[in-house]
Every structure is written in structure tokens, then in C-alpha cells.
Amino acid sequence: MGRKSSMTMATIFVVLASTLTTYASTTYTVGDFSGWQVPTNNSNLYDNWADNKTFVVGDNPLFNFITREHDVAEVTEPGYNACTTTDTISTDNKGPVKITL
Template sequence: MEMKSMSTAAVLVAVVLASTVLQSTDAANYTVGDTTGWRVPPSGGNSDFYDEWADNKNFFVGDILEFNFTTNIHNVAEVTEAAYDRCNGTNPISIHSTGPASITLNRTGEYHFICTVLGHCTGGQKLSVDVQSGPGTNSTPGSTPNGGSSSSASSPVAAVSVAITSVALVLLC
């Protein structure tokens, strides 16, 4: 009887672990500027480059912004809206000087990012995003909102997790 109890416990632990690993999340990872990365926008002086990059995306709590930049050439600072508008990086909320930098969007509302290297922000190296509390109703299950690459499991994997849990419960009862 003790052996059956231990094997039942082992199966239960395996099911719980499998379910935890296979659960889906809706978080998305975004590479700021895509292949351009985080730098003074390309030639042509497009000071709206990062605004245009963000325009077709919806950002949600839990999403991650990946700022790809060369250490000692750029940085990324979160600043207030007033500091963003003036390109003033003297009193940032936070600053990341080592690239690449991953920033998790952990609250709703506006986030404002600039490069504090002289002339970079005024040259267009600045980004403002508005973060919402949850994915919109137009998202399909297993998809990421508006083009972010997902670090999450897909819907079929979540379905397999439910199936494994169901089979294990039948076997244990």
C-alpha cells in the first residue's frame, strides 16, 4: 500500500509540474526599433521613428521591451513625461547603461524612455508607450498582441496540459 501511495504522489507531482510548465501567458517581447535597435534614428532625421514603431502595437502589463544598444555608446532611461518632452535625463526614474536592456512593463499608464547621451534624445532616440491592463478582446488565443514575439506557450500546448491533468486525475481516482 505504501508503494502505491508513493507512486500516486509521484504522478501527482509530475502532473502539477507539467501543468505549471505548459500554462500559457499572454506576455509579449518587443525589440524596440526592430532590426534598427535603440540608437539615434536612421538618416533622414526621422525624429518620430520610435513613435511610428510603437504606433501599431498595444502594450500590456507584463510585456517586455528589449532595448538593443551598444554599451558605452547609448543607454536607456525611464523619465517623467516632462523630462521626455524636454529631453532632460538629469533625474531619471531608472537608467540602464549596459546593452541590451530588458524592461518589463509592470504597471498601466505611460512610460517614457530616452537616451541620455548628449544629442541623442533631441535626435529622436526617445520612446513613449501607453500600457494597458490586459490584452484586448480582439486577440486570438495563443497569439501575441500586435506583432510582439511571444515567450509563451501556444493554445495547443495549453490544451495538452489540460488533457494530461484530466488523465492523471482519472488514474488517481
């Protein structure tokens, strides 16, 4: 009987932890104060910005830009790896854009 209770408690803990992770999302403004722009002075702007962040499922990157000045394309993994927008999931040019990972 004690072993069954322990297993039940462990299962409940895992379910609760999974649920809490889902609700503990973080919104990141991409580029911080620089916003979403074409980097002119620093080609590593977004690489450097992302270096100290750990993104998890449920987080929300916020692309802050003026409508129709830029766009955000959500692409498949092959599209990302090929650095192309030919296989997009969605594209939005109405800023700001928030995407849930």
C-alpha cells in the same frame, strides 16, 4: 444558493483572467531591425514603430544596442512629459536592456 455560486465563479474568472494577463507578456525589440539608435534619416522612427503596437503591463521593450554606445533612462511621467532625464528612475548603458512595463 445559485446566485452565490455565480458570484463565486465570476470572481474566480476575474482572478484567472488577471493572472493570465500577467503571464501573457510580449517582448518588443524597440526599432525592430534598426535597433536602439539615434535616428538620422527618419526623426519619426520610433513613433512610426510604436504606431501599430498596443503595450500592456508586463510587456518587455528590449533596447538592443552595444554597451556604452547608448543608454536607456527610465523616467517618471513628469520627466517624460518634460523630455528630460533629471528625474530618472534608472539608467542603463549595458546593452541590450529589457524593461518590464
